[in-house]
Amino acid sequence: MSDPLLFTLVKVVIGAVLTFWLYRDAKARDYSGILWGIAPIIALFSRFIFAVPALIIIFVVYLIIRPKGKLIKCPHCKRSIHEILFQCPFCKKDAKRECIRCLEPVPWEAEQCPYCKSRALTKGNT
Ligand SMILES: [Zn+2]
Ligand SMILES: [Zn+2]
Structure with a gap:
């Protein structure tokens, strides 16, 4: 049995936002984690009841394992980057x-x- 359309939309939106955010944050820290790449796959191929908790777990795990430290603005392109870079x-x-x-x-x-x-x-x- 597949999800109702509304649930499908919600999980795909969460997956897309999470991927975008993880990609930006991982790149800012020069950290090539693959977690952000898994998010949309889980969102597309899992049922809502599994996909949403899985996406939340990815988000929390990423926050724990990402390189710690402040972000500063790049003096040239003004994007946020990790202060040690x-x-x-x-x-x-x-x-x-x-x-x-x-x-x-x-x-x-x-x-x-x-x-x-x-x-x-x-x-x-x-
Ligand atoms: Zn820059
Ligand atoms: Zn000096």
């Missing part, structure tokens, strides 16, 4: 500079190194 996963430009003296990554907007106070920073690949 040196290169933006979306526009492939450098999201940080490097201190020439102590080799620490430095925020793009910084004028001097927060660690050794040197003003010798790389220009970054833009």
Whole structure:
């Protein structure tokens, strides 16, 4: 027995939104999880009563295993990216500079190194 049309619509919408959100979040963290790819398959091929709990479980598992940390805005394309990334996963430009003296990554907007106070920073690949 298959789901009524309304249930089918609801689970497909949840699957599509979840896939889109997981894809964006995984890419922002430069984390190539496959979980976001399974969401629409579950939504399409499982009955409502299984699909919705399965999608919720995927969402919760993803939140637990994804790389932790804050998202910052890419200084070039303004999309959200994980703060530790040196290169933006979306526009492939450098999201940080490097201190020439102590080799620490430095925020793009910084004028001097927060660690050794040197003003010798790389220009970054833009
Ligand atoms: Zn970018
Ligand atoms: Zn430094």
